[in-house]
Amino acid sequence: MLKLSDLAYEQVRRHGEETYPHECCGVLLGLSKNGANEVQAVVRAGNTRTDSAHNRYNIAPQELIRIQRQAREQGLDIVGFYHSHPDHPARWSPTDFAEAHWLGCSYVITAIEQGTAKKTNSFLLNGTGEEDKSFEDEPIEIGSSALAGH
Amino acid sequence: MKIHIPTPLRQYVDKQSTVTVEAATVGQALDELTATHPELKKQLYSEEGKLRAFVNVYLNDEDIRYLAGKEDTPVKESDSLSIIPSIAGGLVGKRI
Helix, strand or coil: CEEECHHHHHHHHHHHHHHCCCCCEEEEEEEEECCEEEEEEEEEECCCCCCCCCCEEEECHHHHHHHHHHHHHCCCEEEEEEEEEECCCCCCCHHHHHCCCCCCCEEEEEEEECCEEEEEEEEEEECCCCCCCEEEEECEEECCCCCCCC | CEEECCHHHHHHCCCCCEEECCCCEHHHHHHHHHHHCHHHHHHHECCCCCECCCEEEEECCEEHHHCCCHHHCECCCCCEEEEEECEEEECCCCCC
16 A cells, blocks of 8 residues: 555656656655555656656666655655656556566556646565565555645 | 665664664675675675675765775775665566
């Protein structure tokens, strides 16, 4: 289960619309509680794949270091990531799977059709390592009852 | 020195977010970490003993792969190491 406030959900989707026709990417900060990833902040990241930004994304490790430090200072963890699929469904691709390494984290994908955010799905990366990892469809709970993003 | 552990790897270090080790170099710090937590070693290193390509280790704000001394780079107690698996993906080879 991924829990997002209305605001955090909109922030994720809006980012994909803004970067269309390129892929956007960002990090979800929050806490893992009782088997759910609860998002408390959405942090935008730059897509370093300027050579192929319409169909690839990559977050620079230096930026991740900075975001992880920011999370630590707020008492939060990295609980997930998001990116967009311009003019493609909100399903993970083989590349998404091969390059997913954050076990236990939520990978959120938003389909952007002609600049407008459509379906948003989340996939939980399960497993104990590279050998047995798998993506599992993960329900998203959206609402003001979730903690506010900022 | 402190070693910051990312969320997916905490299950291999008794759920700690930070592990403190005593070491004189980057390599010693990683050796001590993986000696104390052998399950973590398999996650970080290939069978040939090389750091896996998707695992980034930073000494403060520097990637250890690009440090002049690599893993022999000396460290101080006030330094910190961060382990950061990479974040990437995309539509190339999209799922049918």
